[in-house]
Amino acid sequence: MIREFGTGDIVYLVFAARWTLALTALAFTGGACVGLILAVLRISSLAPLRIMASLYIQIVQGTPLLVWLFLFYFGLSIAGLPVNAWTAAAFAYSIYGGAFLGEIWRGALIAVAPTQWEAGASLGLTYLQQMRYIIMPQAVRIATPPTIGFMVQLIKNTSLAATIGFVELTREGQLTSASTYKPFAVYITVACIYFLICFPLTQWSRRLEDRFNVAR
Amino acid sequence: MKYGLQFRDVFAAWEFLLDGLLLTLALSVATMVFGFFLGLACACASTYGGSKFKQGVAVYIETIRNTPLLVQIFLLYFGLPSLGVRLEGFDAALIALVINLGAYSTEIIRAGLQAIPKSQIEAGQSLGLTPWQIFRYIIVFPAIKAMYPALSSQFILLMLATSVVSQISVQDLFHVGSIIQSRTFRDFEVYTVIGGIYLALAFMMRGVFAVIYRQVFAR
Numbered sequence: 001m002i003r004e005f006g007t008g009d010i011v012y013l014v015f016a017a018r019w020t021l022a023l024t025a026l027a028f029t030g031g032a033c034v035g036l037i038l039a040v041l042r043i044s045s046l047a048p049l050r051i052m053a054s055l056y057i058q059i060v061q062g063t064p065l066l067v068w069l070f071l072f073y074f075g076l077s078i079a080g081l082p083v084n085a086w087t088a089a090a091f092a093y094s095i096y097g098g099a100f101l102g103e104i105w106r107g108a109l110i111a112v113a114p115t116q117w118e119a120g121a122s123l124g125l126t127y128l129q130q131m132r133y134i135i136m137p138q139a140v141r142i143a144t145p146p147t148i149g150f151m152v153q154l155i156k157n158t159s160l161a162a163t164i165g166f167v168e169l170t171r172e173g174q175l176t177s178a179s180t181y182k183p184f185a186v187y188i189t190v191a192c193i194y195f196l197i198c199f200p201l202t203q204w205s206r207r208l209e210d211r212f213n214v215a216r
Numbered sequence: 217m218k219y220g221l222q223f224r225d226v227f228a229a230w231e232f233l234l235d236g237l238l239l240t241l242a243l244s245v246a247t248m249v250f251g252f253f254l255g256l257a258c259a260c261a262s263t264y265g266g267s268k269f270k271q272g273v274a275v276y277i278e279t280i281r282n283t284p285l286l287v288q289i290f291l292l293y294f295g296l297p298s299l300g301v302r303l304e305g306f307d308a309a310l311i312a313l314v315i316n317l318g319a320y321s322t323e324i325i326r327a328g329l330q331a332i333p334k335s336q337i338e339a340g341q342s343l344g345l346t347p348w349q350i351f352r353y354i355i356v357f358p359a360i361k362a363m364y365p366a367l368s369s370q371f372i373l374l375m376l377a378t379s380v381v382s383q384i385s386v387q388d389l390f391h392v393g394s395i396i397q398s399r400t401f402r403d404f405e406v407y408t409v410i411g412g413i414y415l416a417l418a419f420m421m422r423g424v425f426a427v428i429y430r431q432v433f434a435r
Contacts, residue, residue, distance in 0.1 A: 062372075062418035064379035066390055067411040074403035152282065159284035163383060170286060177294065184295035191283045191291065198282035 005182040010189055016172035017193050023158045023168055026090055028151060031097020038102025043109050053102065060099035065160055068092040073164045085166040093154070093161075100150055108143035109135060145212065148205035152198045159194075169193060225400040226409050229392075236392030237413060243306070243388060244375040247313040251374070252367075254314060255321025256356070262322065263329045273322060280319035286380050288312045293384045309381035317374050324366045328359030361433045368425040372418050379414070389413060 041053035060068075073088040081087065112135050120130035162171035173190035177183040226233075262273035280288070293308040303311070332355055340350040360367070382391035393410040397403045 059415060062376070062415040063411045064376040064390065064414055066379045066382070067407055067414060070394075070407045071404065071411065074397075074407065078404055156282075156284040159286045160380070162286070170284065170290075173287070173290070182298065184291070184298045187287055187291040187295045191287050194284055194287060195279070195282045199278060202278070202282055 003180050005176070005180040005185050009176050009180060009186070013169065013172055013176060013186075013189055013193060016167065017169045017197065019166075019168040019172075020155065020158050020170075020194075021197070023089060023093070023161060023166070024151070024155050027093030027097050027154050027158065030090055030094025031101050031154070034094055034098025035101025035105055038098055039105035039109055042102065042106040057099045057103055060095060061103075065092065065096050065157055066163065068096055069160060069164050085161065085164050088164055089158075089161045089166055093158070096157075097150075097154060100153070101147065104146045104150060105139070105143050107146075108139040111142050112138045141212065145205045145209040148201055148208070152201050152205070155198055155201075156194065221405055222402060223405050223409065225402050226396060226405050229396045229400075232392055232396065233389070233409070233413070236387060236389035237417075239306075239387055240375070240378055240389040240417070243310060243313065243378050243381065243386075246310055247317055247374060247378070248371050250310075250314040251317030251321055254318030255325050258318060258322040259325035259329055262326055277319045277322055280316055281323075285312070285316050285377055286383060288316060289380060289384055305381070305384050305386040308384060309378075309386045313374065313378060313381070316377075317370070320370050320374075321367065324363050324370060325359060328363035329355065331362060332359055364425075364429055364433065368422070368429075371425070372421050375417060375421060376414060 038053045038056065041049045042057075044050055044053075069088060069092045072091040073083065073085070076088055076091075077083050116134050116138065117130055120134045125133065158168055159170040161168055162174065165171070167175075169190055173186050177186040180186065258273045258276065261269040289309060289312040292303060292312045293305065296303060296308075336354050336358075337350060340354045345353070378388060379390040381388055382394065385391065387395075389410060393406050397406040400406070
């Protein structure tokens, strides 16, 4: 039966956005863990570690996210794990997010002048202490605007999880569109909700970047 | 029970995969050409066209950059028919991708244009160059050269993003993959092969862009 597209549907779509946000949070957490390891490996003094991390980033940045989603969605059953859109999405987005965050954070780490490391060493700090007290605080400042920028990418890319049946904003849009037969109104609403989530973040990232450029 | 990977059924469909690959290539190349010129036009309008153009371009960029490509494609393919505009899958995909890439290219090219010092333009004027010559040799050429790395990685990301058009049944490489999967049930193998082909394509594009750079800019 075809229903009308009314306020109830809009409210429903807005509520579906919480799954988009939940998936983003999951993807960011997973991606941050992978990315942090990659960034540190990329600036390691051991060539094999650097090459391995770089290979990982090349491969993930050279394949579509959709492929990763489907590989995990179907691959889980081969590995003997239950097939579940949440698990597949968690793996795929961690792999994908890690590659991009790793590259962003590596850039931030090498943007800190090498003399800072040397200064730390001459004070008798260990590698971990130099990292924790001298390099990280400076690198975090540099990395914040592009990291927020990537978060926007991530929010938009969670829409691809709709293709493996993960019910978030876009999938909810597809379902609403099928039952109301008002695709234009539905997808405009969906786009508006994404915009309302992403636009403030984009602006924030830009403001931080401007402030950082002035400070430098 | 142990699962053995079997690629034979997937490779048996190589002609079908080739069709998909060619469509992905055609869609990517067409999007790059149109998207680049759309970006160039918008970047020029925004930089030299006064505040009306500047605002218009800003609205365009922000709208596109803050909404997912998948939703943009759905809006064009499923949404427009209710306004009386019916597009073929390929056309809807191409238009959506061009509009999308245009927004990102505008942002990149604009940064390049703004980095051209005014004194360069004045130098061109004092040499008696025509406005068109100044635009071509002093503004656009160096701006694109400076932004070449950013543009080419955006183009590679775009090529990978074309996989999304499979969701409106355009028979690109990814969609061909899902069809082979539904025929053979070799899902993991299919997507491994598809992923490998995209990876090869991405490396190939990087090579081609490096050659273009050497041919056009490194003189």
